[in-house]
């Protein structure tokens with residue numbers, strides 16, 4: 001600005017050439033303002049209390065001595081117990097298994113049990129031509145559940161037509177020792193594998209199947225008997241395949257909100 005010089009002239013205390021100490025020195029010593037200002041030394045040279053210097057010195061000395069002793073003040077010896085074995089955490093012990101859908105649970109268990117069937121019916125469920133009938137595409141598998149349960153629990157023999165092909169062979173009571181969970185699992189697995197698309201079998205239905213099977217006596221069944229007495233669905237409530245189950249307890253768990 002053009003009038004900057006004149007502005008400075010009006011405010012001489014902003015002029016850099018003025019030494020504040022000198023300017024204050026020129027003021028009469030008796031002035032109370034001078035008394036206050038005198039205690040301020042050159043810029044940045046304010047007096048530090050002697051006490052503060054002494055106390056700081058003591059702190060440094062004591063601190064150095066403590067650290068020099070190997071830091072026993074800061075040692076953890078008091079806090080750590082030797083020979084202490086950490087106990088097992090209760091949370092670690094019970095591994096939390098996330099719930100899965102009842103369909104997935106039955107299929108998973110059924111797949112394991114299927115190893116007892118695969119030697120004859122093959123991993124692909126296709127069976128072996130003329131000897132072992134297929135489970136893939138078999139109406140005995142995807143049809144009414146009571147007849148399927150009777151086959152697995154008691155075995156089957158004699159003439160049987162499977163997917164339009166005649167067989168006349170024998171199958172032992174492979175599932176004679178299956179409980180309700182196992183029977184439900186193997187049935188669900190073969191009813192929902194290799195393109196088979198039938199309903200799942202609940203453990204409750206399988207339990208009813210075991211009761212029905214017990215009544216008939218235990219010898220292997222025949223296609224004729226199955227069609228006459230067991231061509232129906234097992235009693236028992238159906239379950240939504242998406243119902244969440246605890247894989248440990250096989251109990252339904254409430255779905256998370």
Ligand code: HEC
Nearest residue numbers: 117120133134138140156157158160167168169170171174
């Ligand atoms: C030792 C060989 C063998 C094993 C192991 C075996 N089966 Fe069979 N299965 C047969 C034979 C043979 C037949 C046909 C019997 C007949 O001709 O009457 C058959 C028939 C069947 C049928 C009815 C016909 C069809 O193909 O749909 C089903 C269902 C069946 N088996 C399921 C199973 C299941 C499930 C298992 C395992 C838990 C199993 N089988 C284990 C040999 C076997």
